[in-house]
Amino acid sequence: xxxxxxxxxxxxxxxxxxxxxxNTLKVTGLSLLFGVPLGxxxxxxxxxxxxxxxxxxxxxxxxxxxxxPIAQLFWFFFALPILIGVEIDxxxxxxxxxxxxxxxxFAEVFRGGIQSIEVGQWEAAKAIGMNRNQTLRRIILPxxxxxxxxxxxxxxxxxxxxxxxxxxISYADLLYQANSIAQSTFRTIEVFTIAAAxxxxxxxxCSVAIRRLEKHLARSGETIVH
Amino acid sequence: MDYRWDFSAVLVNxxxxxxxxxxxxxLGTTCLALGLFxxxxxxxxxxxxxxxxxxxxxxxxxxxxxxxxxxxIMWFFFAFPIIAPFQINAFTAATLGxxxxxxxxxxxxYRAGLQSIxxxxxxxxxxxxxxxWQQMRRVILPQAIxxxxxxxxxxxxxxxxxxxxxxxxxxxxxMHKAKVISTIAxxxxxxxxxxxxxxxxxxxxxxxxxxxFETSRNVRS
Numbered sequence: 001x002x003x004x005x006x007x008x009x010x011x012x013x014x015x016x017x018x019x020x021x022x023n024t025l026k027v028t029g030l031s032l033l034f035g036v037p038l039g040x041x042x043x044x045x046x047x048x049x050x051x052x053x054x055x056x057x058x059x060x061x062x063x064x065x066x067x068x069p070i071a072q073l074f075w076f077f078f079a080l081p082i083l084i085g086v087e088i089d090x091x092x093x094x095x096x097x098x099x100x101x102x103x104x105x106f107a108e109v110f111r112g113g114i115q116s117i118e119v120g121q122w123e124a125a126k127a128i129g130m131n132r133n134q135t136l137r138r139i140i141l142p143x144x145x146x147x148x149x150x151x152x153x154x155x156x157x158x159x160x161x162x163x164x165x166x167x168x169i170s171y172a173d174l175l176y177q178a179n180s181i182a183q184s185t186f187r188t189i190e191v192f193t194i195a196a197a198x199x200x201x202x203x204x205x206c207s208v209a210i211r212r213l214e215k216h217l218a219r220s221g222e223t224i225v226h
Numbered sequence: 227m228d229y230r231w232d233f234s235a236v237l238v239n240x241x242x243x244x245x246x247x248x249x250x251x252x253l254g255t256t257c258l259a260l261g262l263f264x265x266x267x268x269x270x271x272x273x274x275x276x277x278x279x280x281x282x283x284x285x286x287x288x289x290x291x292x293x294x295x296x297x298x299i300m301w302f303f304f305a306f307p308i309i310a311p312f313q314i315n316a317f318t319a320a321t322l323g324x325x326x327x328x329x330x331x332x333x334x335x336y337r338a339g340l341q342s343i344x345x346x347x348x349x350x351x352x353x354x355x356x357x358x359w360q361q362m363r364r365v366i367l368p369q370a371i372x373x374x375x376x377x378x379x380x381x382x383x384x385x386x387x388x389x390x391x392x393x394x395x396x397x398x399x400x401m402h403k404a405k406v407i408s409t410i411a412x413x414x415x416x417x418x419x420x421x422x423x424x425x426x427x428x429x430x431x432x433x434x435x436x437x438x439f440e441t442s443r444n445v446r447s
Binding site for chain 2: 003062063065066067068069070071072074075078079082083160161162164165167168175179182188189192193195196199200203204207
């Protein structure tokens with residue numbers, strides 16, 4: 001194979017890739033910021049709402065979980081602006097999509113965590129005169145959240161991987177930057193390999209950190225909910 | 227919001243959409259079959275104590291689990307053909323990316339499943355004079371696979387969602403057909419809504435099935 005590798009050309013544009021990585025982290029971070037509280041809200045609706053609330057909440061969660069993220073993104077970017085008559089830029093469409101998409105998965109993590117807390121905890125709280133909201137806030141959630149941390153972080157990593165889709169609507173994330181550098185330098189294989197390596201470094205570091213944390217939590221006697 | 231929904235273009239183009247759905251299913255089942263098949267070997271290699279098997283398998287699994295699948299597909303479509311001695315079309319590139327991704331994830335399911343089988347089962351098989359592969363095939367796998375089924379089914383649902391990424395490299399699956407039709411008929415709202423509904427109609431029953439399977443197993447054990 002006579003291909004001559006040349007990483008130098010690509011590394012000259014490394015600041016562009018770096019900017020892409022920063023944008024990837026920005027979309028991931030903001031989506032987490034909105035997605036986690038929204039997930040908790042959806043989980044509570046699904047767990048404790050009466051059926052006119054519970055069923056729509058369950059439908060939203062299941063719909064967002066079983067449709068491809070790319071279809072959701074295209075819907076929010078191409079379809080929603082026509083429907084509401086307001087222009088939505090790629091950045092906003094991405095945040096909107098991934099906040100909603102991840103909230104559905106976080107909702108299920110919350111639900112699993114809350115349901116994993118023994119009934120006795122509820123009964124004990126009731127015995128000392130707490131109502132449901134107090135019990136949730138002071139007794140159940142603090143314990144549940146501790147158990148959910150690894151599952152949360154895993155979802156966050158999945159989210160970061162999914163954000164690569166924003167490149168398809170021209171938001172300048174890492175993959176988009178790699179693609180445009182490839183088109184201007186014709187060093188496709190080098191630039192895609194470097195971009196993949198950059199993703200790997202970030203995501204693998206997070207995975208290793210999660211595994212450590214899981215071991216630590218297991219040692220301190222916390223069960224882990226997936 | 228006085229937008230008038232009009233699904234007629236969706237219905238007029240149903241033959242195209244059906245063709246897209248067919249391609250989605252072809253891509254999904256191909257990658258699932260290949261991924262589960264090769265995943266077993268990679269999983270067994272990771273389970274093995276021999277580091278010449280274990281270490282390369284681990285590197286492979288970590289690389290494919292810790293990079294975005296879209297990057298993998300794009301790499302195989304845009305980058306790989308430059309060093310590969312043969313032509314690669316969109317289907318091959320998507321199949322390569324999605325299959326290797328599925329191999330990596332399913333190998334972890336195999337490994338966890340194998341580890342969940344008590345040591346004594348191996349020893350009992352050995353006591354009967356079975357070889358390693360006989361123990362694996364007759365004693366360990368039949369028990370382990372039953373435990374792994376829900377995880378595999380979840381993986382399959384994820385995989386079918388991921389096939390929509392092949393639209394980015396213009397493989398004519400459902401999402402790609404929808405994109406093409408919506409630019410001609412100017413109906414992105416109805417088109418992408420229809421695609422989402424089709425995926426939901428297929429995958430939601432699958433997830434219900436998985437959940438029912440999981441709870442019935444938990445009750446039994």
